[in-house]
Amino acid sequence: MQLSRRTFAMGLGALTLSACSGAPAMRSSANIGGALPADLLPTPNAGYDAWVSSFRGRAVGQGISQSTLNNAFRGTGYLPGCVKRDRNQTEFKRSLEDYLAIAASDERISKGRAAFARHRGTLQTLEGRYGVNAEIICAIWGLESFFGERRGDVPVISATSTLAFDGRRGAFFEKQLIAALRIVQNGDISASRMTGSWAGAMGHTQFIPTSYQAFAVDFTGDGRRDIWSEDPTDALASTAAYLQRNGWTRGVKWGGEVGNGAPQGSIIQPQPGGPRFAVTSNFRAIKRYNNSDAYAIGVGHLADRIGGAGPLRSSFPPDANGLTxxxxxxxxxxxxxxxxxxxxxxxxxxxxxxxxxxxxxxxxxxxxxxxxxxxxxxxxx
Incomplete structure (x- = not known):
């Protein structure tokens, strides 16, 4: 996964695909329909408080106002659960078969078709504007937040400042914290409403703050690039803009299963003995969103299923335990x-x-x- 867009932390929203190494692990929102876990609530920490005091000077030096800092840090604090999750990320070695069983489950396909029907006009308008297939935009939404159901409820200022203070990836997360403060200062959203994953990925399609700054768009024209609201329009448009600016070619398929009407392209077989796929330059554009073959196939296959296509025709071999x-x-x-x-x-x-x-x-x-x-x-x- 590319740190230019988001951190190692999040993947199928639910799914929890994170984070993604080769065959990505699944990642989930910290809170799905309930109170945050106790370890994701502010906890007294003198070291963190001292770090924030020092950081304020650096932030002012980068153009963040004192009023923005005062408002943004009001009610925030050290979240031990962010550090625990960051240090304990397991690189699951899921097979492509397992990944697709979750990424393109019957439930996700059903919800995807319903979401596409509800937002068909918006998605088709975005396809016309940015050239990115409407089903691809919808599929990314499905993998990132289960079509908006699992956007994350962790305060981004607390999460990014906690991880910057922790230091394992301090420079990266301080950069995300500065970007988050700029977003607040710009008026796109208040700090209290800026929530996301435990690692700061935000909104319907899980942008980290620096990617939000670079690619988010105000498609509704209300003066704010609001990827957090119940209306997913700005988030979906921002995803389309991201792909367009990262090499998406209008009118070209992502790829497909070899022998099932796939376009001409490079042949890959992510799981030995499993289906082979012909993939195009747009497959590589999807990987700019999350640098994993499994993720890109998951997006492409889910998009195809949302559009009415059937399941893969080729079978996968038995697993290491001899089970299909x-x-x-x-x-x-x-x-x-x-x-x-x-x-x-x-x-x-x-x-x-x-x-x-x-x-x-x-x-x-x-x-x-x-x-x-x-x-x-x-x-x-």
Missing amino acids: KDDRVALQQRLTARGFDTGGTDGVIGPNSEKAISAYQASKGLPATGKPSQELLRALG
């Missing part, structure tokens, strides 16, 4: 039916499924490994 996706779905269904809830039956074996497997194994007096297997599938009948 159908096997994994059956395993989840059988565990859940026996009272060991896997938290869903999407065929992706994550922490919830592993916990359910361990609980089942323990109930049978077996070693609680949490690992799926053909033997376990047979035992569940």
